Amino acid sequence: MKYYRWADKGEGRKIGKIGNYCLYERVVTEESCEETNVSPKVERYGTFKFVYGPSAGGLLESVKFDITTDGERIFDINGVPYKIRKIKVAGLSWEDALLRIERINAPFSASHAIAFLLAIEDAMNIEPDYQAQLKRIALLELERIRNHLFVIARLTEAASLSVPTYHLLYLTERINRLIGKLCGHRYFFGVNYINRVDCNFEKLFEILDIVKEFRAIFEGLLESRIFIDRLQGNGVLRDKDSIGPAARAAGLDYDARLELNILPYKEIGFKIVKAEDADAFGRFLVRGYEIIESSKILIELTDLIKDGNNTSTKGYEATNHEGEGLARVESPSGDLAYYVKVKEGKVASAQLLSPSSVNIKSFMKSVKGTIFTDFQFNWESFGIWISEIGVILE
Amino acid sequence: MTSMYLVLPFLIPPVLSILNRKLGYLSITLASLYLLIFSLYEYPYELSTLFIAISSIVWILTSIFSIKYDDYGNWLSPLYSVIILGITIILESSNYIEFLAGWEIMTIPAYVAIGLIRKEYRPPYIFMAFGELSTAFLLASFIIASVNTNTTSFTQLTSPLPLILATIGFMIKMGILPFMVSEWLPIAHGTAPSNLSSVLSSTMTLMGIYGILKIAELTTDIPVAFSLFISAIGAFSVFFGSLYAYVNENTKGILAFSTIENNGAILVSLGLFMFVKQLGISSIENMAFYTVIIYAFAHSIAKAGLFMSAGAQESQAISHTKKLRDLYYVLGLILLTSSMSGLLPNLGGVASWLTLENLLITSYILHSLISVIFIAIGAIVAMGEGFATAALVRYITYLSLFRVDYKKIDKLLSIPMLVSGILVLVLGTVLPYLLYPYKTSMPQLGMLGDSLIVTEYDDAVFGAISPLYVVLFISTFSLVTYLVFGKPKIRRVKIWNNGVNDQEEYTAFAMSNNVRLMLRKILRTDENKYLPTYGIDIFWEYIYKFSRGAMEFGGKFGRALINSSVSWYVLYIIIALIIISLIIVI
Numbered sequence: 015m016k017y018y019r020w021a022d023k024g025e026g027r028k029i030g031k032i033g034n035y036c037l038y039e040r041v042v043t044e045e046s047c048e049e050t051n052v053s054p055k056v057e058r059y060g061t062f063k064f065v066y067g068p069s070a071g072g073l074l075e076s077v078k079f080d081i082t083t084d085g086e087r088i089f090d091i092n093g094v095p096y097k098i099r100k101i102k103v104a105g106l107s108w109e110d111a112l113l114r115i116e117r118i119n120a121p122f123s124a125s126h127a128i129a130f131l132l133a134i135e136d137a138m139n140i141e142p143d144y145q146a147q148l149k150r151i152a153l154l155e156l157e158r159i160r161n162h163l164f165v166i167a168r169l170t171e172a173a174s175l176s177v178p179t180y181h182l183l184y185l186t187e188r189i190n191r192l193i194g195k196l197c198g199h200r201y202f203f204g205v206n207y208i209n210r211v212d213c214n215f216e217k218l219f220e221i222l223d224i225v226k227e228f229r230a231i232f233e234g235l236l237e238s239r240i241f242i243d244r245l246q247g248n249g250v251l252r253d254k255d256s257i258g259p260a261a262r263a264a265g266l267d268y269d270a271r272l273e274l275n276i277l278p279y280k281e282i283g284f285k286i287v288k289a290e291d292a293d294a295f296g297r298f299l300v301r302g303y304e305i306i307e308s309s310k311i312l313i314e315l316t317d318l319i320k321d322g323n324n325t326s327t328k329g330y331e332a333t334n335h336e337g338e339g340l341a342r343v344e345s346p347s348g349d350l351a352y353y354v355k356v357k358e359g360k361v362a363s364a365q366l367l368s369p370s371s372v373n374i375k376s377f378m379k380s381v382k383g384t385i386f387t388d389f390q391f392n393w394e395s396f397g398i399w400i401s402e403i404g405v406i407l408e
Numbered sequence: 409m410t411s412m413y414l415v416l417p418f419l420i421p422p423v424l425s426i427l428n429r430k431l432g433y434l435s436i437t438l439a440s441l442y443l444l445i446f447s448l449y450e451y452p453y454e455l456s457t458l459f460i461a462i463s464s465i466v467w468i469l470t471s472i473f474s475i476k477y478d479d480y481g482n483w484l485s486p487l488y489s490v491i492i493l494g495i496t497i498i499l500e501s502s503n504y505i506e507f508l509a510g511w512e513i514m515t516i517p518a519y520v521a522i523g524l525i526r527k528e529y530r531p532p533y534i535f536m537a538f539g540e541l542s543t544a545f546l547l548a549s550f551i552i553a554s555v556n557t558n559t560t561s562f563t564q565l566t567s568p569l570p571l572i573l574a575t576i577g578f579m580i581k582m583g584i585l586p587f588m589v590s591e592w593l594p595i596a597h598g599t600a601p602s603n604l605s606s607v608l609s610s611t612m613t614l615m616g617i618y619g620i621l622k623i624a625e626l627t628t629d630i631p632v633a634f635s636l637f638i639s640a641i642g643a644f645s646v647f648f649g650s651l652y653a654y655v656n657e658n659t660k661g662i663l664a665f666s667t668i669e670n671n672g673a674i675l676v677s678l679g680l681f682m683f684v685k686q687l688g689i690s691s692i693e694n695m696a697f698y699t700v701i702i703y704a705f706a707h708s709i710a711k712a713g714l715f716m717s718a719g720a721q722e723s724q725a726i727s728h729t730k731k732l733r734d735l736y737y738v739l740g741l742i743l744l745t746s747s748m749s750g751l752l753p754n755l756g757g758v759a760s761w762l763t764l765e766n767l768l769i770t771s772y773i774l775h776s777l778i779s780v781i782f783i784a785i786g787a788i789v790a791m792g793e794g795f796a797t798a799a800l801v802r803y804i805t806y807l808s809l810f811r812v813d814y815k816k817i818d819k820l821l822s823i824p825m826l827v828s829g830i831l832v833l834v835l836g837t838v839l840p841y842l843l844y845p846y847k848t849s850m851p852q853l854g855m856l857g858d859s860l861i862v863t864e865y866d867d868a869v870f871g872a873i874s875p876l877y878v879v880l881f882i883s884t885f886s887l888v889t890y891l892v893f894g895k896p897k898i899r900r901v902k903i904w905n906n907g908v909n910d911q912e913e914y915t916a917f918a919m920s921n922n923v924r925l926m927l928r929k930i931l932r933t934d935e936n937k938y939l940p941t942y943g944i945d946i947f948w949e950y951i952y953k954f955s956r957g958a959m960e961f962g963g964k965f966g967r968a969l970i971n972s973s974v975s976w977y978v979l980y981i982i983i984a985l986i987i988i989s990l991i992i993v994i
Contacts, residue, residue: 060917
């Protein structure tokens, strides 16, 4: 493993559970990754279990929340995903496995596919292609912009602000169409290969118009008291175990893009967006400013990607046909990692650490002490996708 | 005592109760019936007769209920009958000494009963302390009145001091603000057995109303400021009584706070009565007087029934009550709670309407700065009525409607309750026409034969309602619907719960918790640690900022106008209220 090493104890920040292991900033251990500081169950006069989901308005995907409440305020919560899927990848070639991996969660398809391919390349000891790495950054940042636009649209929708909601959804659709124009598929399906990205980045600069339009909406939202009121002080989370925008909203500079040198982010140069209040508003701010920051990266990439108008047909050379690889990327909602074992050129096993599996725990910590009307804003601010939580790779 | 023969029968039940409690209750029923019939026959135009009618109806119903209900040992029944004896003496008294004697006979057994039956020290001591504080004020008032008039008989009073002192004494008994803050009445009434609570809440507090009205009628010179103060205190009692009722968890505590709310509403009209009496506006004086009477009827009869409904429950914690779906019980509860919520055509609906109408007409007629006070009082009462409705919806939901635990209860427990419910409905369409002097007809709308109850000044109608036509409309449309569509088809399905089988129960505590949390600064709950969120406190935050930063206000206002902030909406409502007040004044 090029990027990671096995250790007896964790070092650096803890990312989360990956299969039976525990993933840290630079090491992976066989430690238990479970929470040790779990708050006791609350039983008070007048409390009862309130069920929200799995099939309820306001939830995009099937997840059931058992909320312990005495009316309005939330004392305790337990989330149960209702989308458990066993996906078989063992014994498949990396190409066949990738077809399944990139479909685990379409909105994060690039993150999943790239992390998986980086792990495969690590396991097979394939020398990375610089141009392919740059293109992968482009895909990840396009995905980040699209996701953040969508998350902010969900937040404005929860506040019944229809004009910004539909405007943001329109911009999301424009991003989808731009991705479709660049890569032939709106969700990057069939685009990623080992050391290869089949996209034409000639028109990547069009992102500027979209982000310009977004900035106007973003500034408007920052002046809307009714919107800000719903987010400020809602779902405060200061947790060193948090990841992605949730961690950065609490002032933590957690970002896989700068922690590891898997992708050449450092060469492009960008700054980590952080907030201080650690609440839903902080998470909204981080996402909003990350859209702008990502657009700057993309513009930078228009100069760096040399064969932007040509689909690369370059092959790859594998020195190993057996080995293990672990790679982590910064998906729109935080760290996403794959740990794979390759045997005889085929995938022997794969383990996934999805950002949503970490974020849902963070969400459940942050929701305690809030009230029902805070719930939707807090939930949407984490940008959780249930589809990737219930995945069991076999 | 002018009518000793009406009191004498009430000496029998305490003796009979010691021998056999059921016989005791039966004898109270008969004595009350006797008192009712003979008072109506002999003294139909006396003020006391109206209060006797209210009290005896309550005693008849409560005593029938007690026959089955009372399993509290040997002492409840005798003490219960002595309390009633005391109230009868008050109602039949013709001088201060008799009144005071009745007052003590009524009060002492009440705290003995609470102490003996619950075997707790605090509730009876609280009751005793407040009961005797009330007596002290009454004693002072009556001594001054007797010295001033050289007689102990009820005669005209020129000094307002006896009225002021007596009103404070009576207000203590009614649990009105600021005495409500100590929550003595809910503690005492909530601790007593239901039949006793019923008598305490319905008829003991009624004596406070009777006392104020009686002394106010005798007083020729009432300070305007005092009457306004009384109305204002009444309005705040309505608001806080209903607010506390809504967040209370004890079924009897809810009803006790509701008693404070109703007594507050009656006090508003009593204050208005004193105010217009002093100004010599006779039409509003009459309207306020009958509002007090109608409200007293509505409250006492309904409250008696509601305490009986609480008595049918095993648990006093509303979150642990069993939902009883007995037909009589449900029907009774629906009628009682709808009347107490101020819904027409029930008596409570007429009373609530008259209370607010009188305030509005007075503010309209006065056309001065004092009008603002009446508008403010009306607004506070209306807010309180809203909470009262919520409190009663919560009460009926968790005692009966929400689910079904039991389908049958003893008829002796449910029938008196149903009868009290039917009475508030029937009296709603009968009593205003019998008592209230201002009626008219509106042939163009088909309202004939003085069926329209009106508020008026200088022969000009200000507002009108017709409970009779509400009954006719509801029954006609229901009948037509039934005849056209037949019996409604009911399809019972399992409750949809997000697609899962969990069938959890939303607790009564949870139902009112939103208000508990939002108004925690008013309710003085120590819950701040659970709610650190900025959003909940936005209203208070803005009020704070508003008072602190008038300079910044102008700059922020532009943005606030287009921001749809809830806090600003609240401010708009307040501004609108002030503007309306000013328009009326100008």
